[in-house]
Amino acid sequence: xxxxxxxxxxxxxxxxxAAKQLESYRRHLVSVQEKGGFDDLECSINLPFSTHLDxxxxxxxxxxxxxxxxxxxxxxxxxxxxxQAVYDALPQKSVEMLFLDTVSSARFSxxxxxxxxxxxxxxxxxxxxxxxxGGTTETMANTEALLSALKKPYGDxxxxxxxxxxxxxxxxxxxxxxxxxxxxxxxxxxxxxxxFSAVGLFPLAVAGFNVHKLVEGARAAVEDGLLGDTTQNxxxxxxxxxxxHAKKGRSIHNTFLFAPELESLGKxxxxxxxxxxxxxxxxxxxxxxxxxxxxVSIGSTDLHSMxxxxxxxxxxxxxxxxxVQASAHVSIxxxxxxxxxxxxxxxxxxxxxxxxxxxxxxxTYQKLKQPFLSIELEAVSEKELGYYxxxxxxxxxYLAQLMHVNAxxxxxxxxxxxxxxxxxxx
Amino acid sequence: xxxxxxxxxxxxxxxxxAAKQLESYRRHLVSVQEKGGFDDLECSINLPFSTHLDxxxxxxxxxxxxxxxxxxxxxxxxxxxxxQAVYDALPQKSVEMLFLDTVSSARFSxxxxxxxxxxxxxxxxxxxxxxxxGGTTETMANTEALLSALKKPYGDxxxxxxxxxxxxxxxxxxxxxxxxxxxxxxxxxxxxxxxFSAVGLFPLAVAGFNVHKLVEGARAAVEDGLLGDTTQNxxxxxxxxxxxHAKKGRSIHNTFLFAPELESLGKxxxxxxxxxxxxxxxxxxxxxxxxxxxxVSIGSTDLHSMxxxxxxxxxxxxxxxxxVQASAHVSIxxxxxxxxxxxxxxxxxxxxxxxxxxxxxxxTYQKLKQPFLSIELEAVSEKELGYYxxxxxxxxxYLAQLMHVNAxxxxxxxxxxxxxxxxxxx
Numbered sequence: 001x002x003x004x005x006x007x008x009x010x011x012x013x014x015x016x017x018a019a020k021q022l023e024s025y026r027r028h029l030v031s032v033q034e035k036g037g038f039d040d041l042e043c044s045i046n047l048p049f050s051t052h053l054d055x056x057x058x059x060x061x062x063x064x065x066x067x068x069x070x071x072x073x074x075x076x077x078x079x080x081x082x083x084q085a086v087y088d089a090l091p092q093k094s095v096e097m098l099f100l101d102t103v104s105s106a107r108f109s110x111x112x113x114x115x116x117x118x119x120x121x122x123x124x125x126x127x128x129x130x131x132x133x134g135g136t137t138e139t140m141a142n143t144e145a146l147l148s149a150l151k152k153p154y155g156d157x158x159x160x161x162x163x164x165x166x167x168x169x170x171x172x173x174x175x176x177x178x179x180x181x182x183x184x185x186x187x188x189x190x191x192x193x194x195x196f197s198a199v200g201l202f203p204l205a206v207a208g209f210n211v212h213k214l215v216e217g218a219r220a221a222v223e224d225g226l227l228g229d230t231t232q233n234x235x236x237x238x239x240x241x242x243x244x245h246a247k248k249g250r251s252i253h254n255t256f257l258f259a260p261e262l263e264s265l266g267k268x269x270x271x272x273x274x275x276x277x278x279x280x281x282x283x284x285x286x287x288x289x290x291x292x293x294x295x296v297s298i299g300s301t302d303l304h305s306m307x308x309x310x311x312x313x314x315x316x317x318x319x320x321x322x323x324v325q326a327s328a329h330v331s332i333x334x335x336x337x338x339x340x341x342x343x344x345x346x347x348x349x350x351x352x353x354x355x356x357x358x359x360x361x362x363x364t365y366q367k368l369k370q371p372f373l374s375i376e377l378e379a380v381s382e383k384e385l386g387y388y389x390x391x392x393x394x395x396x397x398y399l400a401q402l403m404h405v406n407a408x409x410x411x412x413x414x415x416x417x418x419x420x421x422x423x424x425x426x
Numbered sequence: 427x428x429x430x431x432x433x434x435x436x437x438x439x440x441x442x443x444a445a446k447q448l449e450s451y452r453r454h455l456v457s458v459q460e461k462g463g464f465d466d467l468e469c470s471i472n473l474p475f476s477t478h479l480d481x482x483x484x485x486x487x488x489x490x491x492x493x494x495x496x497x498x499x500x501x502x503x504x505x506x507x508x509x510q511a512v513y514d515a516l517p518q519k520s521v522e523m524l525f526l527d528t529v530s531s532a533r534f535s536x537x538x539x540x541x542x543x544x545x546x547x548x549x550x551x552x553x554x555x556x557x558x559x560g561g562t563t564e565t566m567a568n569t570e571a572l573l574s575a576l577k578k579p580y581g582d583x584x585x586x587x588x589x590x591x592x593x594x595x596x597x598x599x600x601x602x603x604x605x606x607x608x609x610x611x612x613x614x615x616x617x618x619x620x621x622f623s624a625v626g627l628f629p630l631a632v633a634g635f636n637v638h639k640l641v642e643g644a645r646a647a648v649e650d651g652l653l654g655d656t657t658q659n660x661x662x663x664x665x666x667x668x669x670x671h672a673k674k675g676r677s678i679h680n681t682f683l684f685a686p687e688l689e690s691l692g693k694x695x696x697x698x699x700x701x702x703x704x705x706x707x708x709x710x711x712x713x714x715x716x717x718x719x720x721x722v723s724i725g726s727t728d729l730h731s732m733x734x735x736x737x738x739x740x741x742x743x744x745x746x747x748x749x750v751q752a753s754a755h756v757s758i759x760x761x762x763x764x765x766x767x768x769x770x771x772x773x774x775x776x777x778x779x780x781x782x783x784x785x786x787x788x789x790t791y792q793k794l795k796q797p798f799l800s801i802e803l804e805a806v807s808e809k810e811l812g813y814y815x816x817x818x819x820x821x822x823x824y825l826a827q828l829m830h831v832n833a834x835x836x837x838x839x840x841x842x843x844x845x846x847x848x849x850x851x852x
Contacts, residue, residue: 081731091535102726106517106806136730136768137783252719260530270732291735300528304502305697305701306697306704308838309703309719311838311842314715329534329535332570338566338597343847345570353567353850357563364841415793416789424769
C-alpha cells in the first residue's frame with residue numbers, strides 16, 4: 001500500500017505538531033503490543049500476532065473438504081462486514097459465501113433457494129452463526145429460521161453449524177451444551193475491530209482464502225502504525241489529516257474506491273468510523289454530538305452519479321482516493337464495431353482506462369483545490385487487504401484520540417434496541 | 427405509497443407558504459403535461475403517458491423468447507441505475523440481468539463467465555448497450571470488449587445487441603448503418619430522468635417485468651405531483667421539507683430503507699439528488715456551491731454500523747424512513763434450538779421483526795427530536811416502485827426550484843472527462 005499526502009492540504013509542520021500531540025497515545029499502543037494479551041481496550045492490535053490463529057485454522061481445515069460448496073455467514077455489523085469485505089474483493093472463489101445479516105424474507109428466500117436447489121447433501125454447506133453476545137435479534141432469528149427451514153430437506157443439521165461468540169457467553173454455553181461446534185472470541189475485542197479474530201478468519205479460511213497472507217499484511221500495518229517516524233506512520237498521518245479537515249468543516253469523509261469489488265471494504269470502514277467517533281459525549285462526559293459522516297463512492301460508477309455534487313457542490317468533504325495498480329487484463333480489440341465514438345479506445349485494456357480515469361479525477365480535485373489523500377494498493381490480494389483493514393483500525397484509534405472520544409463503545413445504539421424489544425413483546 | 431410528515435418538524439403553516447412559493451412552477455409543470463411532447467426541460471413527466479410505450483413493448487416481445495436466460499445491460503449512471511433499482515427490488519426473476527457499468531476486469535470476467543459457462547447458444551442472451559450520446563467511455567469500452575470476447579464462442583453476435591441512444595446520435599446512426607437493432611430516446615430527457623423511456627422500460631420488459639404496472643404507478647405520481655392541494659401533493663411537500671432542513675444546516679439527506687432489496691433504489695436517488703441540485707452556480711449564474719449530500723442506509727443492517735453516529739453524532743441529517751408493509755413470509759419455529767437468547771422470537775415472522783425494528787427506530791428519532799419523513803410502500807411491486815421513482819423525480823424538480831438551481835444540467839462533470847481523455851491520448 002502506498003499512501004500520498006501530497007494533495008492533503010496538510011503541511012509537514014502541521015503533521016509534526018500532530019505527531020507530538022499523539023506521542024503519548026502512540027507509546028500506549030506500543031506498550032499494549034509489547035504486553036500482548038487481550039485485556040486492554042486497544043487489544044485488537046494483538047490479534048494478528050496471536051497464537052489463536054492455529055486453533056482457528058485447525059478447525060477450519062476440518063470443514064474445508066472437497067465436497068464443501070457454500071458457507072453461510074449469519075451475523076450483522078462487526079460480525080460480517082469484515083468477512084464480506086474480503087470475500088467480495090478477492091476474485092478466486094472456490095466456495096461460495098452467502099450472507100444473512102438483516103431480517104428479510106426476500107434475502108432469506110434467496111439463501112434458502114441456493115442451499116436447497118443447488119446442493120445434494122448437508123456436507124456441501126456450512127453455517128457459521130456469529131454474535132458476540134448471542135443477544136442479537138437478527139442473528140438469532142436468521143439462525144433459528146434457517147435451521148428450521150433446512151430440517152425438511154436435510155434433517156438435523158446441527159453438525160453443519162459453527163457458533164462464534166464471546167468466550168463464556170450464553171450463546172457459547174448453549175452451543176457447548178448441545179455439542180454444537182463453537183469458537184470463542186476475545187471479549188474485549190469489539191465487533192468492528194474483530195476481523196482478525198475467529199469472526200473473520202474462520203469463515204474466510206473455510207472458504208479457502210489465504211488467511212496467513214491477510215494476517216501478514218495486518219502485522220505490517222500494526223508495525224507501521226506504531227512507528228515514531230511520522231513520515232512512515234500512515235495510520236497516524238491519515239488520522240490527523242481527516243481530523244484537521246473535519247475541524248475546518250469538512251464533516252463528510254468520502255472513501256472513493258476505484259475498483260467496484262472494493263465496495264464492501266468501504267462499507268466495513270463506514271461502521272468503523274461511524275461507531276468509533278460518532279459520539280454524544282466526549283471522554284470527559286461532556287455533551288458534544290461529534291462525528292464525521294463516512295460515505296463510500298465507487299469509481300467510475302459514481303462519477304456518473306455523484307461527481308456533479310462533489311466537484312460543483314459545497315466543499316464539505318475530505319476524500320480518500322483508493323486505487324489499484326493496473327494489471328492489464330481484458331482488452332478492447334484494434335478493430336471496433338462502433339469506431340469513432342470515443343477516441344483512443346482500440347487496444348486499451350479496461351484497467352488502463354480505469355487508471356486514466358483515476359488520473360483525470362485526481363487532476364480535477366487538484367484543480368478545484370479540494371484536498372484528498374491518495375492510497376494505492378499494489379493489487380487486490382489478501383496481503384494488501386490485510387494491511388488496509390489493520391491500517392484503518394489503528395488510524396481510527398488515533399482519530400478518536402484526536403477527537404477526544406472513546407473509540408470502543410457505542411452507547412447510542414441501546415435506545416432503539418430497547419424500543420424494538422418493547423414492540424416485539426406486544 | 428403512504429407518506430407522513432407528522433415527524434418532519436415542518437408545520438402546516440410553513441407548508442402552505444412553501445406551496446405559494448412553488449405555485450407558479452407547479453402551474454408550469456401542469457402546462458408541460460397538458461401540452462405533452464418532449465420539448466420542455468421537464469418533459470420527462472410526459473414519459474408515462476406517451477405512446478412510445480407500444481413500440482418499446484413490441485420490440486421487447488420479439489426478444490422475450492422462452493430460450494432467453496440473460497440480459498446484459500451495458501450503461502452507466504442514468505443509463506442503468508433505474509433499471510437496476512427495479513430489478514434488484516423485485517423478487518420474480520425469470521431472466522437474469524447482468525450489469526456492466528464501470529471498466530473493471532473483475533466485473534467483466536464475472537459477466538463473461540456467466541455468458542460462456544452457463545449458456546449454450548447466443549439466443550439465450552441479449553445485450554442492451556445504452557448511451558445517450560454514444561460518447562460514454564465506459565459503455566463503449568465494455569460494449570467493444572464484450573462483443574470481441576463473445577466472438578470466439580458464439581461468432582458474430584451483432585444480432586444479439588440492441589442499442590439505445592438519443593434519436594439521431596452517432597451511436598444510433600452507426601447501429602442503423604450496420605443493421606444493428608436500436609431504439610431511440612428523447613433528446614431532452616436527461617439520463618437521471620429517463621427510467622420511463624426505452625432506457626429503463628425496454629430491458630425490464632425483455633426480462634419479463636410488468637412495465638405496464640410500473641408506468642401505471644408513475645402516472646399516479648405525476649398526477650399527485652401536480653395537485654394544487656398541498657396536503658395531497660407528496661412531491662411538493664417532500665421537496666419543501668428537505669429544503670427547509672437543508673437551510674437549517676441538515677445538509678445530508680439520509681434515505682433509510684428498511685428492506686435490503688431496495689438498496690439500488692437508494693443509489694438511483696443518490697444520482698437524482700446529487701446531479702440535480704449539487705451545483706456551482708445558481709439560476710442567475712452566481713457562484714453558490716450549493717447541494718445536499720444524499721446517503722443511503724439499509725435497515726436493519728446499518729443500525730449495526732451507522733446508528734451510533736446517527737443517534738449520537740451531529741444533527742446534520744434529514745432522514746426519510748422508507749419501509750414496506752409486513753407480509754409475513756418466513757417464520758421462526760415455536761421450538762428454538764437456542765432458547766432464551768432473545769425474548770419473544772418464537773413464531774414471529776422475519777417481516778414482523780422488521781416492523782418492530784422500524785417502530786423502534788421511529789420512536790428513537792422522535793425521542794431524540796431528530797426530524798424525519800415516513801414513507802411506507804404497500805408492497806415491493808412494479809406499481810409501487812413506479813410511483814416512488816416518479817414521485818422522487820417530480821420532488822427533485824420542486825427542490826431545484828426552491829434551491830434556485832437548474833435541475834437538468836451537470837456542468838461540473840465535464841472537467842474530469844477532459845482530464846481523463848488527455849490521459850487516454852498518451
